[in-house]
Amino acid sequence: MRILVVGKGGREHALVRALADSPEPPVIFCFPGSDAIFELAEPVAADGVESLVAWMQAHAIDLCVAGEESYLVKGEGLANLCAKAGIPCWGPPKESAQLEASKEFAKNFLLRHAIPTARATACDSLDEAIAAIAGEFPTVLKFDGLAAGKGVAVCPDAASAGEFLDEVLTQRRFGAGRVLVEQCLTGPEVSVFAAIVDDTYLIFTPARDYKRIGDGDCGPNTGGMGAVASRQLVSADVLARIEAEIVRPTVAGLRREGLPYRGFLYFGIMLTPSGPQVIEYNCRFGDPECQAVMPLVRGDLAGFCLAGAQGQLRGDLLHFDEGWSVCVILASAGYPESSRSGDRIDGLDATGDARVYHAGTRRSSDGHWETNGGRVLAVVAGATTRAAAVAQAHAAADCIHFDGLQRRSDIGILHFT
Ligand code: AMP
Numbered sequence: 001m002r003i004l005v006v007g008k009g010g011r012e013h014a015l016v017r018a019l020a021d022s023p024e025p026p027v028i029f030c031f032p033g034s035d036a037i038f039e040l041a042e043p044v045a046a047d048g049v050e051s052l053v054a055w056m057q058a059h060a061i062d063l064c065v066a067g068e069e070s071y072l073v074k075g076e077g078l079a080n081l082c083a084k085a086g087i088p089c090w091g092p093p094k095e096s097a098q099l100e101a102s103k104e105f106a107k108n109f110l111l112r113h114a115i116p117t118a119r120a121t122a123c124d125s126l127d128e129a130i131a132a133i134a135g136e137f138p139t140v141l142k143f144d145g146l147a148a149g150k151g152v153a154v155c156p157d158a159a160s161a162g163e164f165l166d167e168v169l170t171q172r173r174f175g176a177g178r179v180l181v182e183q184c185l186t187g188p189e190v191s192v193f194a195a196i197v198d199d200t201y202l203i204f205t206p207a208r209d210y211k212r213i214g215d216g217d218c219g220p221n222t223g224g225m226g227a228v229a230s231r232q233l234v235s236a237d238v239l240a241r242i243e244a245e246i247v248r249p250t251v252a253g254l255r256r257e258g259l260p261y262r263g264f265l266y267f268g269i270m271l272t273p274s275g276p277q278v279i280e281y282n283c284r285f286g287d288p289e290c291q292a293v294m295p296l297v298r299g300d301l302a303g304f305c306l307a308g309a310q311g312q313l314r315g316d317l318l319h320f321d322e323g324w325s326v327c328v329i330l331a332s333a334g335y336p337e338s339s340r341s342g343d344r345i346d347g348l349d350a351t352g353d354a355r356v357y358h359a360g361t362r363r364s365s366d367g368h369w370e371t372n373g374g375r376v377l378a379v380v381a382g383a384t385t386r387a388a389a390v391a392q393a394h395a396a397a398d399c400i401h402f403d404g405l406q407r408r409s410d411i412g413i414l415h416f417t
């Protein structure tokens, strides 16, 4: 099988690795890829989604796997173009990817299908937003479009809300678009991933993302500073409720609205005192949750994704380890406000059995790995208990050094507080 994976981060490195571990190892290509991914996958000469699909056609690609979301909604949409070209694609078409690309579309979808979610009002102007907030703090403000994880602010007071609204509605930091003013929910967050094939689905191992930069969940939000994954992360009762009240009605809603879906759907869920509620949908696997979950996946991921992209959910091809997986992110100096590239990375050979996925690295001209972005590496270890997985992941992370390295010391330890 010849597979092309789209994306370049730690998530795609983990996906490429998991696909490569399939029993009949596929030939893997990656676009745009990274130096680390190119050790497992071949680079592709393309400069956009149209030329990428033309390249896939010319190179007899059997399956396209969408890692990153942006290509799903670029131009005509990656999956739409693949469909035209007759290439099976694991990832939804543009019209369905609106679930991630537009927060307002997602909110209306949730409301139409009576799926539990926070109340929200869409606002065009500062005055409308202030009226919708109605002096109730904390409030949650969300830009209605893709904003690389920076489009959401949980605002404790009027000053912070005013600052976000000024950036988004006045300075147009993310371009044109409305703002959702949303009720602030409370409770632990869990990321649930379903592989959806038309009207069927398979739920993968749930995970928790550690979004804040600092220990104890302090400081600004990031793309994710670590993750923990385990079937035991949420109780069987809670998982059953998430399936019955959220996953199943979402899959049914997509069908009823004629929104085709074959690919991973990520449910960002808050376990509120009144039950699980949807915070967001993403039309892809999570990053860094993917790096924690993939080592728990056993079986034939390549066969599973190909069958899924062709319309058959082959749950029999996969099973999931019952243990725990812990992923510690190593970030570069300045992250999340900025990032620093060019710091030499040492200790990559000393991490033993832990898996190390590269997110923002490159090979320097003298052959060393160096930093090349905000989140640099994901160090992942698994064990039957959370404590053992935590100890192994942190011990492996201790082996790696670069100037300005930032990491959290409580990943996997701080547990649902
Ligand atoms: P999102 O990009 O929608 O996942 O939002 C980013 C983060 O903001 C989430 O992971 C939550 O921590 C927080 N958040 C989003 N919506 C809400 C909400 N309605 N109530 C409380 N926190 C929220």
Ligand code: GLY
Binding pocket: 209, 223, 224, 282, 285, 286, 287, 288, 289
């Ligand atoms: N881990 C959060 C995300 O992938 O959006």
